[in-house]
Amino acid sequence: MSSNIKIPKFCTFCGQAFVAQKTTTRFCGHTCASRAHKQRVREKKVQDTLNDQIKDITSENLNAFRALPVQTTNFINLRDKDFLSIQEASILLGTSRWTIQRMIKSNRLPVAKLGDRTIIKRASIDNLFNQ
Numbered sequence: 001m002s003s004n005i006k007i008p009k010f011c012t013f014c015g016q017a018f019v020a021q022k023t024t025t026r027f028c029g030h031t032c033a034s035r036a037h038k039q040r041v042r043e044k045k046v047q048d049t050l051n052d053q054i055k056d057i058t059s060e061n062l063n064a065f066r067a068l069p070v071q072t073t074n075f076i077n078l079r080d081k082d083f084l085s086i087q088e089a090s091i092l093l094g095t096s097r098w099t100i101q102r103m104i105k106s107n108r109l110p111v112a113k114l115g116d117r118t119i120i121k122r123a124s125i126d127n128l129f130n131q
């Protein structure tokens with residue numbers, strides 16, 4: 001179906017302005033569309049892995065899990081933090097930090113700036129799920 005409407009939009013992936021012919025178009029072109037798709041697949045894998053790990057946590061292995069000197073250790077502690085960095089928010093959500101940065105850029109995620117640090121309120125992340 002063709003239409004004559006032209007809608008100025010920002011590409012969800014690269015943030016560039018482009019002219020869409022449909023209200024549902026989200027990307028400036030095929031390149032961004034396929035890159036976004038690949039990224040979603042990757043992010044889903046990470047999320048699935050995290051979900052798997054959470055499912056497997058028992059009171060016995062939780063302490064051992066916390067003692068691991070890797071990022072996933074933080075995942076447990078991050079749930080108790082009120083203020084997060086972009087990096088921490090991305091770990092908590094199981095997304096890339098680019099996804100977080102895109103959300104901030106498009107005003108979907110409110111943040112505060114402390115000097116050159118970006119601080120995200122835990123409540124803002126919770127709010128994403130209350131809309």
Ligand SMILES: [Zn+2]
Nearest residue numbers: 011014028032
């Ligand atoms: Zn694009």
